[in-house]
Amino acid sequence: MWGFTRAGKPRKNGEGQTYWTLPGSVHPPENKTQSLVNAIQAMPLVREYVVPLNQHIGAFALPCVDVGQHVLKGELIAEAAGFISAPAHAPTSGEVIAIEERQVPHASGLTTSCIIIRADGKDQWRPREPWDDLQSHRVADILARVQRSGVTGLGGASFPTAVKLSSDRDHIDTLIVNGTECEPYITADHSLMRERAAAVYAGINVVDHLYHFNRILVAIEDNKPDAIVAMRQAIPDHLKERVEVRTFPTRYPSGGEKQLIYILTGREVPSGGLPLDIGMLCHNVGTLAALSDAVFHDEPLLRRITTVTGEAVARPGNYDTLIGTPMRELCRVAGVNTDKADRVIMGGPMMGFALPHTDLPVVKATNCLLIPTGTELPLPGVAQPCIRCGLCEQACPASLLPQQLMWFAQAKELDKAEDHRLFDCIECGACAYVCPSNIPLVQYYRAAKGQIRQEQAEHKQAERARVRFEARQARLDREAAEKEAKRQERAAAAARANAAKLAAAASDSTDVSDAVERAKSKHPDKPTAATPPALTTEQLTAKLSNLTGRVAKAESKLAEARADAPEQVKALETTVNKLQEQIKKVQADLARAEEQN
Ligand code: SF4
Ligand code: SF4
Numbered sequence: 120m121w122g123f124t125r126a127g128k129p130r131k132n133g134e135g136q137t138y139w140t141l142p143g144s145v146h147p148p149e150n151k152t153q154s155l156v157n158a159i160q161a162m163p164l165v166r167e168y169v170v171p172l173n174q175h176i177g178a179f180a181l182p183c184v185d186v187g188q189h190v191l192k193g194e195l196i197a198e199a200a201g202f203i204s205a206p207a208h209a210p211t212s213g214e215v216i217a218i219e220e221r222q223v224p225h226a227s228g229l230t231t232s233c234i235i236i237r238a239d240g241k242d243q244w245r246p247r248e249p250w251d252d253l254q255s256h257r258v259a260d261i262l263a264r265v266q267r268s269g270v271t272g273l274g275g276a277s278f279p280t281a282v283k284l285s286s287d288r289d290h291i292d293t294l295i296v297n298g299t300e301c302e303p304y305i306t307a308d309h310s311l312m313r314e315r316a317a318a319v320y321a322g323i324n325v326v327d328h329l330y331h332f333n334r335i336l337v338a339i340e341d342n343k344p345d346a347i348v349a350m351r352q353a354i355p356d357h358l359k360e361r362v363e364v365r366t367f368p369t370r371y372p373s374g375g376e377k378q379l380i381y382i383l384t385g386r387e388v389p390s391g392g393l394p395l396d397i398g399m400l401c402h403n404v405g406t407l408a409a410l411s412d413a414v415f416h417d418e419p420l421l422r423r424i425t426t427v428t429g430e431a432v433a434r435p436g437n438y439d440t441l442i443g444t445p446m447r448e449l450c451r452v453a454g455v456n457t458d459k460a461d462r463v464i465m466g467g468p469m470m471g472f473a474l475p476h477t478d479l480p481v482v483k484a485t486n487c488l489l490i491p492t493g494t495e496l497p498l499p500g501v502a503q504p505c506i507r508c509g510l511c512e513q514a515c516p517a518s519l520l521p522q523q524l525m526w527f528a529q530a531k532e533l534d535k536a537e538d539h540r541l542f543d544c545i546e547c548g549a550c551a552y553v554c555p556s557n558i559p560l561v562q563y564y565r566a567a568k569g570q571i572r573q574e575q576a577e578h579k580q581a582e583r584a585r586v587r588f589e590a591r592q593a594r595l596d597r598e599a600a601e602k603e604a605k606r607q608e609r610a611a612a613a614a615r616a617n618a619a620k621l622a623a624a625a626s627d628s629t630d631v632s633d634a635v636e637r638a639k640s641k642h643p644d645k646p647t648a649a650t651p652p653a654l655t656t657e658q659l660t661a662k663l664s665n666l667t668g669r670v671a672k673a674e675s676k677l678a679e680a681r682a683d684a685p686e687q688v689k690a691l692e693t694t695v696n697k698l699q700e701q702i703k704k705v706q707a708d709l710a711r712a713e714e715q716n
Pocket of ligand 1: 400509511553555
């Protein structure tokens with residue numbers, strides 16, 4: 120849990136409704152009346168519109184039109200590129216004159232790919248298919264229509280609404296309708312509720328049709344009495360039993376989802392969790408009205424109400440503005456006095472950021488252009504060292520330790536910052552607002568979160584690379600093992616073939632021996648190739664004569680050698696002996712031959 124250590128007890132408002140007080144929080148000057156004097160005004164058509172492809176949290180949309188192509192109002196010009204993404208549509212009819220990098224309203228001064236449309240002045244819609252009811256449509260078709268419409272959260276975060284609506288429907292029983300609008304100066308939601316409450320309820324109908332809530336709590340701070348009345352009067356009969364318009368004292372930042380849920384129900388969303396973890400869904404009133412346009416009128420998110428206010432604005436008010444309208448045009452229509460203007464802030468004084476110039480487009484998240492004079496909203500003074508006064512801790516609505524988080528962020532001790540629930544910080548700026556040392560605390564938290572996210576992304580990338588490497592290694596090992604198995608199989612087959620060959624050869628040789636034996640048995644007297652043919656009597660006699668002559672000569676030489684050459688005696692003795700042995704053998708053969716004859 121995120122730990123409301125200083126959470127108040129339940130209290131009753133003037134109407135007897137229960138609310139829970141936030142720990143911390145602040146109450147800066149509201150400055151809301153200036154922009155509520157007039158009704159919502161439609162911003163007139165301008166010559167050129169710039170539609171950025173990253174107006175939402177998630178993947179950039181992908182252009183699906185070409186330069187030179189004529190488009191109709193509401194026509195798809197960029198498709199969503201993934202599950203968390205949102206498409207973009209032509210805000211009016213005209214020609215696509217460029218798809219190029221342009222600077223967009225972002226705290227970092229980013230440029231991004233944009234589709235530029237030159238309006239033809241006809242504001243001609245593409246064909247539309249309005250729906251009269253929800254009952255005759257399948258849930259999947261409703262969700263698909265929401266996805267195609269490009270509706271994103273208009274309360275500030277710009278999270279694709281179709282993704283939020285695809286969350287588990289079984290255990291969500293409460294819808295929180297966020298009409299809090301707690302930032303000073305901004306009155307876009309306030310004007311919407313007081314003038315177009317029916318559209319908000321039509322959007323509530325859509326979400327209720329998908330979820331069948333047990334209760335629907337419409338949350339409005341008590342500084343919007345006319346909006347409270349309008350929202351109460353507009354409750355449709357079929358929702359009267361389940362809708363409750365709840366009011367509570369004005370404090371900043373009661374509009375944070377977790378903070379609002381606590382104020383209304385006393386329940387805490389777990390640290391790092393979402394409202395749906397405790398069975399709740401939270402939608403901003405502007406988002407619900409846009410949802411109604413999308414589902415019932417087949418109108419994608421092409422416009423939003425933008426508050427233009429501040430003492431440098433001659434006609435402060437709420438302008439129904441097409442997405443992509445250059446801010447300079449909006450400032451011109453609202454009568455911004457550039458001599459008096461100190462700076463232009465997108466958003467409110469607490470969470471907004473200063474823009475480098477007004478040559479930037481209005482995007483889905485542009486809820487306010489605040490153009491104050493220098494005396495109205497002085498720039499914060501130079502930051503001084505922390506004096507450990509503890510005011511930031513008392514102001515924090517999330518029960519964090521802002522000063523401690525700052526030390527950790529400064530020292531790059533990101534683990535410790537995370538342990539101290541850095542990601543429960545909603546960047547409301549209440550801590551910086553009360554800091555007597557003008558320390559830009561939120562900037563430290565944003566930088567630390569950015570660093571952690573980057574490290575996590577890098578870690579994820581490294582992890583993906585490791586998994587890919589291991590998978591490749593496993594594949595190579597598997598292939599090598601398969602190869603080895605095949606090689607062994609081949610070797611075994613070769614060995615078997617060899618053995619068979621040898622066996623065959625052995626069998627052949629046995630057959631040959633058998634044949635020889637068989638031949639021998641058939642011709643027992645026929646000499647074999649191994650037996651030399653016997654000599655005749657005459658030949659043996661001649662051989663004996665020859666040998667006798669040779670032995671006589673050798674004996675003679677032996678006698679001479681014994682007298683004159685003793686070194687030859689041994690060799691001659693050997694020769695005489697061999698010749699005598701041969702003589703004996705021939706004499707034996709001769710005797711056998713004579714016997715046979
Ligand atoms: S409010 Fe500012 S000076 Fe005081 S403790 Fe917090 S950071 Fe330090
Ligand atoms: S910005 Fe963060 S730390 Fe500061 S008060 Fe708000 S939630 Fe607390």
